[in-house]
Amino acid sequence: DGGITQSPKYLFRKEGQNVTLSCEQNLNHDAMYWYRQDPGQGLRLIYYSQIVNDFQKGDIAEGYSVSREKKESFPLTVTSAQKNPTAFYLCASSIQRDSPLHFGNGTRLTVT
Amino acid sequence: GQQLNQSPQSMFIQEGEDVSMNCTSSSIFNTWLWYKQEPGEGPVLLIALYKAGELTSNGRLTAQFGITRKDSFLNISASIPSDVGIYFCAGRTGGATNKLIFGTGTLLAVQP
Numbered sequence: 001d002g003g004i005t006q007s008p009k010y011l012f013r014k015e016g017q018n019v020t021l022s023c024e025q026n027l028n029h030d031a032m033y034w035y036r037q038d039p040g041q042g043l044r045l046i047y048y049s050q051i052v053n054d055f056q057k058g059d060i061a062e063g064y065s066v067s068r069e070k071k072e073s074f075p076l077t078v079t080s081a082q083k084n085p086t087a088f089y090l091c092a093s094s095i096q097r098d099s100p101l102h103f104g105n106g107t108r109l110t111v112t
Numbered sequence: 113g114q115q116l117n118q119s120p121q122s123m124f125i126q127e128g129e130d131v132s133m134n135c136t137s138s139s140i141f142n143t144w145l146w147y148k149q150e151p152g153e154g155p156v157l158l159i160a161l162y163k164a165g166e167l168t169s170n171g172r173l174t175a176q177f178g179i180t181r182k183d184s185f186l187n188i189s190a191s192i193p194s195d196v197g198i199y200f201c202a203g204r205t206g207g208a209t210n211k212l213i214f215g216t217g218t219l220l221a222v223q224p
Contacts, residue, residue, distance in 0.1 A: 004154075042116065042200070042214035043155075090154050097210065100145050101202075103154030 003027065004104035006091050011109045013085075021076045021107045023091030031097050032074035036060060037088040037106070046089075049074055050097050078109060085111045118201055118215030125191055126223050133199060133218040134185040141203035144177050144184040149217070150197045158199075159186070191222050 004025045013019045025032065031050050035043040045058030049068040063082025068074050074093075078085045088108050092101040118135045125131060135144070143162055147155035159170050161177035161184060168175055175186045184203070188195055201215040 006154075009152075040216060042118075042216045043202075044214075045212075092154075098143070098204070100143075100157050100160045101212070102157065103147075105154045106152070108152075 004091060004093055004102060006089075006104035006107050008107060009105070011107055013109070013111050015111055016080045017111075018077055018079050019085075019109065019111075021078070021089055021091075021109070023074045023076065023104060024072055025074075025091075025093045025104075026072060027093055027095075027102065028071070029093035029095050029102075030071070031094045031099075032068065033092040033094075033101060034058075034064070034066065034074070034076045035090045035092065037090055043090065046076065048097075078111075085109060116201065116203055116213045116215045118218055120218060121216070122219040122221070124221045124223070127192060129191050131188040131191055131195075131220060132185060133201075133220075134183060135201035135203065135215045136183040137203060137213075138182065139203070139205060139213075140181045142181070142206040143204035144175070145202040145204075145212075146173075146175050146184070146186050147200045147202065148197045149200065155200055188220075191220075193222050193224050196220060196222050 007022045033048040034046040044060050046064050047066040049055035065077045090106045091104045094101045116137045146158045149155040159175040164181045166177040172189045198217040198219050200217045204212045
């Protein structure tokens with residue numbers, strides 16, 4: 001079955017540690033995205049990538065980093081510089097930038 | 113920045129009732145998307161709208177792209193318990209900005 005796989009589902013980290021969230025898609029989509037979801041707010045874009053080896057900052061990129069070495073994979077690193085890292089993180093992909101987004105099932109990160 | 117107002121914030125209804133929710137903005141959009149998110153899962157695309165005035169159905173769901181291109185609504189007819197979830201709208205701006213902006217969501221609870 002084609003889809004977007006995010007792992008792990010739940011992640012716990014101590015403050016000051018970097019953590020990497022995985023996102024893999026087998027939909028052959030060119031574009032991939034990372035969003036952050038906080039209670040009562042709309043999804044906010046962290047980073048996006050339109051093609052391999054290229055990515056752009058979204059609205060809230062500070063404290064995050066990404067890579068896009070393969071079409072299928074778009075990992076997100078939450079660094080110790082991110083002030084409020086505890087959140088639900090959603091990865092998405094689309095055929096191209098203007099196409100509807102398809103989402104993974106998210107990773108809930110808790111930093112204490 | 114651009115904002116998308118989604119209302120109502122929450123709805124508590126009886127099974128069998130019809131539901132209506134909408135999103136409005138001061139900005140013009142060239143695409144409207146409607147998603148449903150269940151607890152602990154990623155949003156799932158319900159309906160995509162691409163033209164002003166477009167009316168599209170997906171089973172018991174109907175969505176319309178407003179004539180002014182600044183609003184969209186989603187109707188659910190004859191609600192059932194599995195309709196429970198958070199419904200998000202998303203509008204894509206055109207031109208150079210080409211940004212996808214998400215509403216804050218409508219929480220729907222359906223009592224059997």
